[in-house]
Amino acid sequence: MEIIKLHHPYDKDALYPKEIVLVLGFFDGVHKGHQRVIKRGIEKAKEKNVKCAVMTFNQHPAIVYSKFDPYEHQYLTTLTRKEELMESLGVDILYEVDFTSRLGSLSPQEFVDQYIVGLNAVAAVAGFDYTYGKKTVASMDHLPGYANGRFEVVTVQQKSDHGAKISSTRIRKVLKEGRVEEANELLGYIYEVPGVVIHGDARGRTLGYPTANMYPEPFIILPKRGVYAVKVWVNGVWYDGMASIGYNVTFEKRKNYSVEVHIFDFNEEIYGEHIRVKWVSFLREEVKFASAEQLIEQLEIDERQSRGILSDVNVNKEKFI
Incomplete structure (x- = not known):
């Protein structure tokens, strides 16, 4: 083209x-x-x-x-x-x-x-x-x-x-409500947000769930706060993972929200790398847990659920890459 x-x-x-x-x-x-x-x-x-x-x-x-x-x-x-x-x-x-x-x-x-x-x-x-x-x-x-x-x-x-016009305005609305599956159906492909990996609190490492803290592309809409099953593009390869959008409420609540992505079966330093996150499915709301142990238990559930959802998603066969 x-x-x-x-x-x-x-x-x-x-x-x-x-x-x-x-x-x-x-x-x-x-x-x-x-x-x-x-x-x-x-x-x-x-x-x-x-x-x-x-x-x-x-x-x-x-x-x-x-x-x-x-x-x-x-x-x-x-x-x-x-x-x-x-x-x-x-x-x-x-x-x-x-x-x-x-x-x-x-x-x-x-x-x-x-x-x-x-x-x-x-x-x-x-x-x-x-x-x-x-x-x-x-x-x-x-x-x-x-x-x-x-x-x-x-x-x-x-x-x-379903009787309603497909429009960009409608898709923005359902994304802000966390209904990424509906947004993906209206788009005809899986919605994605690009960004760059920056330094965060590194708390995920102590929990056994290291995350890439992503600074999203400015003026691109993010889904609402919560936890999602995602596909993550790093250096030309798509990986399975899960992502959290929120304020880290279990620990010291941040002033600004963060986008933290845990990539399954991945152990590389990628600070400064540009990545792409495809938002496949909404898992749950952001929750304040009483302890780190309770959070880890929930993260294990999130990972099992994400792996099950993503096992049927092949972005290489998606109509739009």
């Missing part, structure tokens, strides 16, 4: 020079609803015998259009993760456009002229709720008028699960 980064106003020489089918959306999470839109774009590109290009933004448009609190609007995917998922789907070209105030100030017609027609699109594919400005004048219903016969408009209707 070719990745082309654009900053408004873009250099025409940076563009793919031939005709394309262009798929439009922010695609945070690249969930099942997004996948439906992208697959329709790939199908249309094959019909027209051209390449399929997806256009996304490097950051959320709310940064320009409204007051934006990055701690309230956390992402489901980093840009790098989004690239991986797009490539796995079979996208030929990924346009990553810097979303700035200059770009956001374009009128709907200017956006269409510069970022659909200008990118040599013979067809534009997007979800039914895609907008390119104020919804009242820049919805998918308005797009054929702005196209003025220069490209085909393909609108993909919503994809639902």
Whole structure:
């Protein structure tokens, strides 16, 4: 997959020079609803015998259009993760456009002229709720008028699960409630968070459960506090493990939460290493135990439960890596 980064106003020489089918959306999470839109774009590109290009933004448009609190609007995917998922789907070209105030100030017609027609699109594919400005004048219903016969408009209707729309907002909600299994079903793959291993209290070693203390990627949403069965990527290999998100309430409660990952059958120093954690299943809430011995007993139960759950999970056969 070719990745082309654009900053408004873009250099025409940076563009793919031939005709394309262009798929439009922010695609945070690249969930099942997004996948439906992208697959329709790939199908249309094959019909027209051209390449399929997806256009996304490097950051959320709310940064320009409204007051934006990055701690309230956390992402489901980093840009790098989004690239991986797009490539796995079979996208030929990924346009990553810097979303700035200059770009956001374009009128709907200017956006269409510069970022659909200008990118040599013979067809534009997007979800039914895609907008390119104020919804009242820049919805998918308005797009054929702005196209003025220069490209085909393909609108993909919503994809639902149990009668409710699959959306990034819905997935964020279930993650914050700890329902990672439901989030994974809506995504179509196991949700993951990247981070770097930092020094912690090293208390896990004294309990027989050494942990990697992970500093997660900023602005990527974490599941709610609790203990989870996880898959952990370290130096190109996926391991089974369990992870805790919380404040270490059994001992001296921390001011800030921590993410501690115990990797099964693993005994290497990995401080400073970048790891990836896939959140497979929620095990239990964070609990304050009366003693270290009670905590160890519970950790042994957590490990048995995690090993049982993870024995049936093979990330190498997962649709999206």
